[in-house]
Amino acid sequence: MIETEKLRKVAQETAGQRCIDPACGARFGLNDRLYVCPSCGGLLDVALKAATDTDPEALRAVWTSRLASFDPRERSGVWRYRELLPFAADAPVVTLAEGNTPLYAAPVAAAYCGLEALTLKHQGCNPTGSFKDTGMTTAVTQALILGARTVVCASTGNTAASLAAYAARAHLQCAILVPRGQISHAKLAQSLDYGAAVLELDGNFDDAMRLIRELADDESIYLVNSINPFRIEGQKTVAAELLQQRDWRVPDHVVVPGGNLGNSSALGKGFRELKDLGLIDRLPRLSVVQAEGAAPFASLFESASDVLIPIEHPQTLATAIKIGAPVSWKKALRAVLESDGNVLSVSEQEIADAKAIIGRDGVGCEPASATTVAGIKRLVASGVIGSETDVVAVLTGHILKDTDYAINYHQEELYSPDRASDKTKKERRLAGTYSNPPARVQATRAAILEGLRRHEQQRDKG
Ligand code: F0G
Numbered sequence: 309m310i311e312t313e314k315l316r317k318v319a320q321e322t323a324g325q326r327c328i329d330p331a332c333g334a335r336f337g338l339n340d341r342l343y344v345c346p347s348c349g350g351l352l353d354v355a356l357k358a359a360t361d362t363d364p365e366a367l368r369a370v371w372t373s374r375l376a377s378f379d380p381r382e383r384s385g386v387w388r389y390r391e392l393l394p395f396a397a398d399a400p401v402v403t404l405a406e407g408n409t410p411l412y413a414a415p416v417a418a419a420y421c422g423l424e425a426l427t428l429k430h431q432g433c434n435p436t437g438s439f440k441d442t443g444m445t446t447a448v449t450q451a452l453i454l455g456a457r458t459v460v461c462a463s464t465g466n467t468a469a470s471l472a473a474y475a476a477r478a479h480l481q482c483a484i485l486v487p488r489g490q491i492s493h494a495k496l497a498q499s500l501d502y503g504a505a506v507l508e509l510d511g512n513f514d515d516a517m518r519l520i521r522e523l524a525d526d527e528s529i530y531l532v533n534s535i536n537p538f539r540i541e542g543q544k545t546v547a548a549e550l551l552q553q554r555d556w557r558v559p560d561h562v563v564v565p566g567g568n569l570g571n572s573s574a575l576g577k578g579f580r581e582l583k584d585l586g587l588i589d590r591l592p593r594l595s596v597v598q599a600e601g602a603a604p605f606a607s608l609f610e611s612a613s614d615v616l617i618p619i620e621h622p623q624t625l626a627t628a629i630k631i632g633a634p635v636s637w638k639k640a641l642r643a644v645l646e647s648d649g650n651v652l653s654v655s656e657q658e659i660a661d662a663k664a665i666i667g668r669d670g671v672g673c674e675p676a677s678a679t680t681v682a683g684i685k686r687l688v689a690s691g692v693i694g695s696e697t698d699v700v701a702v703l704t705g706h707i708l709k710d711t712d713y714a715i716n717y718h719q720e721e722l723y724s725p726d727r728a729s730d731k732t733k734k735e736r737r738l739a740g741t742y743s744n745p746p747a748r749v750q751a752t753r754a755a756i757l758e759g760l761r762r763h764e765q766q767r768d769k770g
Contacts, residue, residue, distance in 0.1 A: 323394040325537060326355040328639060338394055341454055343524060343535050351639055354394050354537045356581065364586045367391060371552055385409065386442050389548045392581060393446065393541055395453075402448045402478045406441035407545065409433040411553050414669040417681050417701075420662070422688040426681075426699055427559070428666070429550055432673055432706035436498060439543065439571060439704045440470035446542030447532040448474040456530035457481060460523060462516035463533075464567065464628050465495030466705055471532055472502035485509055485516040490627055492674075492710040512622065514633045517568075534570025535635045543571060547578025550700065551588060559592045561693060564702045565679040566596035566605050566651070567629035569640035571704065576643020592700075594649040596640060597683030599624035599659060599676075601725065605637055609644070609651035623725045625656055625713060628676035628705060650692060656724045657738050658682035660717050664742035667714075672707025718743045 325336040329350035336342055338354070345352055371389060374382040381387040385407015395401075409431050418426035431439035448471070451459050458481040461471050468484035468491075475482035484499055488508035499506050509516050517533065524531040532539060551558065562579075564572050575594060582588045598606045601623035608616050619632035634640075644651055654662075662685065663678035680701035687693040707714060716722040720740040723733060744767070749759040 323354060323356050325352045327351070328353050328642070339454060341527075341530070343521070343531055351535065351636060352537045353577070353639070354541050356392070356394060362585050367585070367587065368552070368556065371548070380405070383408075384445065385549050386445050386542050386545045389545045392545060392548060392578075394538075395446070395449065399449055400452045401445070402452065402474055403445050404435040404441060404473065404477065406434050406445050406542075407549055409546075409549070411550070411700075412669065412671055414666065414671065414701075416668040417662075417665050420665045421681060421685040421699075422695055423684070423693070423699060424696055426684070426701060428669070428671055428701050428703050429546070430671060430673070430703045431546065432677065432703050432709070434470075436466075436470045436473050437494075437706035437709055438466035438470060438674075439546070439702070440466050441474070442546055443534065443539035443541075443543035443570070443574065444470040444474040444532065447471075447536055447539045448478050448480070450536075450538040451480060451530040451532065452478055454530060457528040458483060459530050459532050460484070460520055461531065461533050462486075462513060462520040463491070464513050464630060465491035465499075466628055466709070467533065468504065468506075469495050469498035469502070472499040472504035475504065476502045481505070483507060485520055487512045487516060490630065492627060492712070494709050494711065513568075513631050514618070514622075517633070517635065533635065534568055534573070540570060540574045540577060540636075540639075543574030544578030544581070546702070547575055547582055548587075551582065556588065557698075558588050558590055559700045560698045561593045561595065561649075562700045562702065563595045563597060563680045563684055563687075565626075565629055565676045565704055566598045566640065567602075567631045567634065567676065569596070569605060569634040569636040571702070572596045572643055573636045573639035575702070576640070576647065580643075580646065591647040594643050594647040595683065595687065596644060596649070596651045597679040598651070598653045599626045599629055599679060600653045600655050602626075602630050602632060603653035604632060605634055605640065606651045606653040608637070608641070614641075624659075625722065625725055626659055626675035626679065627710070628674060629679070650687060652683055652686060654679055654682040654686060656722075657741075658685070660722060660738050661741045663714070664717060664744075666703070667707070668742070671703070672714075673703040674705035674707060674709040675713050677703040677705050718745050720745070 327334045327345035327350045332348040334347045412428045434441040462485045482504040622632035662682035722738040724736040749755045
């Protein structure tokens with residue numbers, strides 16, 4: 309048996325689910341159908357007990373050799389790292405060749421932030437256009453193992469689109485609960501095309517999340533929001549892929565957007581397990597950035613509190629992270645504190661400008677993803693991140709997920725959603741600091757050349 313097979317066998321023999329609350333710590337079987345601890349209501353982790361005799365070099369070599377394979381499990385940037393996953397060799401893997409997302413050097417965004425260099429890990433290049441696919445491949449595989457007939461989630465759009473696609477691959481019924489009128493058209497279009505039952509709710513994401521948890525009592529229904537620890541297992545593999553792409557050089561700092569806080573929890577778990585296995589010798593600092601109007605986790609961090617106070621009416625144009633009661637905050641807090649990271653929030657204007665700047669590097673993302681670059685700029689300005697720091701920003705969704713936002717920004721028609729305040733619409737208008745509006749030209753050669761000249765002048769000003 310080769311080294312990695314031995315490791316996987318040991319990992320599975322000892323794997324289980326464990327309550328993350330240190331005062332409880334209750335343990336459960338891997339295939340117990342649970343979402344929270346039945347003893348205390350705490351969040352659950354999949355606990356893998358690694359073999360003590362792991363040879364990190366052998367593991368790295370196997371993962372590298374798989375890059376040249378056409379086996380569907382090895383084309384997947386999640387299942388390629390299956391030694392880190394709690395599944396048996398004969399698991400009914402549901403895959404769309406997820407992961408495999410690029411790392412881009414971003415010199416324009418780096419200069420904007422005050423950094424010498426900045427790297428973008430573009431998780432929006434997943435099959436359905438967001439990082440959710442890396443967790444959905446494992447969660448839907450687990451749904452098949454448990455014999456579920458229906459998979460469900462509450463969503464701000466991306467989880468829904470991803471689940472709808474993976475459920476279609478697995479021939480499972482899929483129901484998604486989304487806040488009516490509050491998710492982007494592109495995300496809605498995806499879920500409809502993939503054949504999901506789209507249930508639009510009069511309420512916000514937090515209302516949808518509460519309802520969905522009530523549904524999960526039904527044995528035939530499997531809940532795949534990131535409260536489900538099998539989602540986190542798939543999502544954590546981005547840590548391994550990122551490090552492999554960097555030839556195992558650990559970045560100083562990794563920055564992610566924060567909504568329901570599954571992604572930050574997953575990255576934290578991924579880095580910690582790689583360290584426990586001896587594949588890296590230190591953890592990167594992990595920081596989370598939220599939108600100002602939906603920042604309960606940033607408030608908690610700022611006040612050094614250990615209780616999250618939900619926000620009843622979260623507001624942000626970055627609809628993906630318009631969440632007032634993030635479910636996984638305890639896991640995310642653990643990951644941030646353990647790595648000496650930060651949590652902060654940024655304004656609508658900062659998000660909009662950062663998104664346009666990311667675009668100038670030829671990389672497109674949706675608004676929620678741009679919180680990272682906006683947050684990094686702030687952390688550099690306040691001296692938390694030095695200009696020579698090796699920073700990776702994780703972009704979570706593709707630009708085509710929300711084209712209305714981009715078009716409105718460039719035409720200076722983007723309005724801060726702060727409706728409760730007494731500001732007029734004009735006062736809520738966001739500045740198009742780096743806007744690039746389309747120009748109407750006459751159908752003549754001279755007019756086109758003049759249009760180009762004007763565009764160049766305008767760009768130089770930006
Ligand atoms: N970025 C994008 C593009 C997202 O869609 C989400 C979450 C996040 C960031 C935040 O990640 O929740 O793990 O902290 N979207 C969820 C959804 C809530 O339903 O699609 P998180």
